[in-house]
Amino acid sequence: MIKKGDELLLKAITPKGEKLLAGLSSLADASADEQKYFDDTIAAGRSFKTRTTCVDAKVIAKKLEDIFLKTEFWEKVSDACLSCGVCTFVCPTCYCFDICDETLFSHGVRRRVWDACTFTDFTLEASGHNPRTKVYQRLRQKICHKYSFHIRKYGVISCVGCGRCTRNCPVNIDIFSIVDQALKE
Ligand code: SF4
Ligand code: SF4
Structure with missing residues (x-):
């Protein structure tokens, strides 16, 4: 399904979908222009800039442990963070x-x-105490959970590298860049 102005362009990709669309009498056939728009939009989406990173899980896990208390690093990488939560909701x-x-x-x-x-x-306790009141503490938790704690506990990074968090962050915070910067610390 692709939005074009006020219209929705629909295309079935399974027999079940074809049957569903065939039963909707209110749909009009797409014009050649609309078909092209549909195909071009899909192609543009697939060609979205992506990067491949190769990180040794044990190395990054240890590095993040080593710099966990390096507040200036975490403040620097989280400086623009709005604590909006988008990166976690799309992850x-x-x-x-x-x-x-x-x-x-x-x-x-x-x-x-x-x-x-x-x-x-997120960590506000019933007593009113909150152990993570600072933005950098919360973003650090997100990064360290995926690239350190999860490795220690389960042996794998809990980030599949999809880049959705980076693409959807309103202030362009990029998890891969943070990992790269951490490795250089
Ligand atoms: S790149 Fe990693 S952290 Fe970001 S949304 Fe994908 S899996 Fe989640
Ligand atoms: S999406 Fe960006 S601004 Fe929002 S919480 Fe995540 S890192 Fe911070």
Whole structure:
């Protein structure tokens, strides 16, 4: 599905999809221009600039442990971070969640909802104490979880290198660049 102005262009890519579209009488056939627009948009999306990095998991895990308390490094790389949480919400390997109660007139439901370690209240405790009040502490947690703690615990980096966090960050914070900079520290 691709948006073109106020229109949506649909293309079936499975027999099930073809059957679904064939049953929708309100759809019009695409013009040659629209088909071209569709194909060009898909091609542009696939050719989006990507990078391949090759990081030794044990080396980066140890390096991040070594510079964990190097506050000036973490402040520098997180300087622009807005704590918006976008990078975690688009990440295919982020899985942190919160439990929220929705109540209305004495009835309610308990829900599990996505959460983000980059949010200001992610580690806020019931006592009011928050061990991660600083932006750099939260971004450091995100980087170190993926490139250090996860390796120590499970033996693999918990970042698949998709670049979604970098592409969607409103202030262009780039996880690969942070990893590169950390390795040079
Ligand atoms: S590049 Fe890594 S951290 Fe960023 S969204 Fe993809 S898996 Fe998540
Ligand atoms: S998307 Fe960018 S600005 Fe938002 S929390 Fe992540 S690193 Fe910070």
